[in-house]
Amino acid sequence: MTSAVAALIVAAGRGLRAGADAPKQYRRLGGMPVLCRTLAPFLAERRIDIVLVVIGVGDRPRYDDAIGQLPESAQTRLAPAVNGGETRQDSVRAGLEALAASGFAGNVLVHDAARPFVSAALIERALETGAHHAAAVPALTVTDTIKRVDPAGLIEETLPREQLVSVQTPQAFAFQPLLAAHRAAHGAGASGFTDDSAIMEWAGHRVATFAGDPMNQKLTHPGDFALAEQRIARSLVTRTGTGYDVHAFADGDHVWLGGVRIPHSRGVTAHSDGDVGLHALTDAVLGALADGDIGSHFPPSDPRWRGASSDRFLAFAAERVRQRGGRIDHLDLTIVCEGPKVGPHRDAIRAQIAEIAGLRLDQVGVKATTSERLGFTGRGEGLAALATATIRLPEPE
Ligand code: MG
Numbered sequence: 001m002t003s004a005v006a007a008l009i010v011a012a013g014r015g016l017r018a019g020a021d022a023p024k025q026y027r028r029l030g031g032m033p034v035l036c037r038t039l040a041p042f043l044a045e046r047r048i049d050i051v052l053v054v055i056g057v058g059d060r061p062r063y064d065d066a067i068g069q070l071p072e073s074a075q076t077r078l079a080p081a082v083n084g085g086e087t088r089q090d091s092v093r094a095g096l097e098a099l100a101a102s103g104f105a106g107n108v109l110v111h112d113a114a115r116p117f118v119s120a121a122l123i124e125r126a127l128e129t130g131a132h133h134a135a136a137v138p139a140l141t142v143t144d145t146i147k148r149v150d151p152a153g154l155i156e157e158t159l160p161r162e163q164l165v166s167v168q169t170p171q172a173f174a175f176q177p178l179l180a181a182h183r184a185a186h187g188a189g190a191s192g193f194t195d196d197s198a199i200m201e202w203a204g205h206r207v208a209t210f211a212g213d214p215m216n217q218k219l220t221h222p223g224d225f226a227l228a229e230q231r232i233a234r235s236l237v238t239r240t241g242t243g244y245d246v247h248a249f250a251d252g253d254h255v256w257l258g259g260v261r262i263p264h265s266r267g268v269t270a271h272s273d274g275d276v277g278l279h280a281l282t283d284a285v286l287g288a289l290a291d292g293d294i295g296s297h298f299p300p301s302d303p304r305w306r307g308a309s310s311d312r313f314l315a316f317a318a319e320r321v322r323q324r325g326g327r328i329d330h331l332d333l334t335i336v337c338e339g340p341k342v343g344p345h346r347d348a349i350r351a352q353i354a355e356i357a358g359l360r361l362d363q364v365g366v367k368a369t370t371s372e373r374l375g376f377t378g379r380g381e382g383l384a385a386l387a388t389a390t391i392r393l394p395e396p397e
Pocket of ligand 1: 274279
């Protein structure tokens with residue numbers, strides 16, 4: 001029998017030490033809110049049934065905005081956020097009480113939102129160790145020599161390093177003992193705990209340790225953000241892909257361009273909806289991935305793609321980028337035709353492409369040109385489109 005597992009992400013802190021006006025968990029790191037980076041590996045772990053975020057009172061708009069940037073499939077795995085309290089301890093207790101109210105029983109991982117570099121492997125170790133202990137925490141051996149100092153900063157003693165570890169999150173607990181420990185600490189007015197294993201120790205439980213991850217760094221000071229940005233930038237490489245597509249005019253009364261239906265005196269000959277813009281963009285993205293082309297993923301011989309809306313082709317390519325842990329930085333499209341006039345539809349096309357690819361509007365360029373009545377586009381025999389995609393992918397191991 002497998003029991004349920006919840007992940008409780010503590011995101012209620014004000015993060016004042018990290019500078020800036022927004023709490024650190026909502027600041028952007030590599031273009032993405034810290035909270036989204038933190039949540040992603042928990043949402044991707046299938047053994048976790050519930051992911052619950054505890055947020056600061058008043059942070060709901062920030063939270064909704066951040067969560068809106070996760071793929072929809074990930075958003076639907078999140079339980080409704082819970083308001084936290086004055087201290088981290090109060091916030092964790094609020095999250096545990098919300099789980100208790102929902103009838104939850106099983107194991108819970110508690111993780112700080114300010115640790116966005118939590119890896120799938122570390123979560124797996126937490127799940128495995130947590131299954132066998134009431135409490136288990138990721139621990140790192142201490143490499144610095146640790147001293148105890150007096151208020152004036154004078155050293156009082158040197159602590160024996162071999163007995164010291166530093167602990168991180170995610171920490172794994174059996175749910176009921178953790179809830180009971182938190183309730184007891186609250187009832188006794190015991191406060192000042194900086195992590196949940198300390199509350200378990202206070203309640204008389206033994207806490208096990210498992211291997212932590214030195215890369216699982218906590219963002220605390222302003223300098224931490226600068227270093228984290230460098231780390232992310234170093235680990236991604238930029239790639240560019242190009243795409244080109246043509247469709248011939250045929251009888252009809254509209255064409256599709258960049259996902260927008262544009263009335264026209266002609267239609268196009270095509271197996272799908274014949275959207276040269278989306279086809280060129282799809283090939284550009286696939287080209288940047290070095291992952292075949294639109295025809296290899298969606299063979300024209302396959303009846304499933306007959307008359308297909310081309311949205312799905314570009315959405316598929318964009319998803320391939322995300323699956324590889326990358327991101328699209330920019331898409332640029334040039335449409336070549338004598339008609340229809342693209343200008344009046346440019347904003348709608350940009351918005352549609354941004355929507356399909358999951359990008360912001362400022363990441364999508366759309367231009368149009370005629371070919372000065374030269375060639376097949378100039379003679380009004382068809383439409384052509386050229387596209388460029390700039391993406392970033394994790395550096396190969
Ligand atoms: Mg095509």
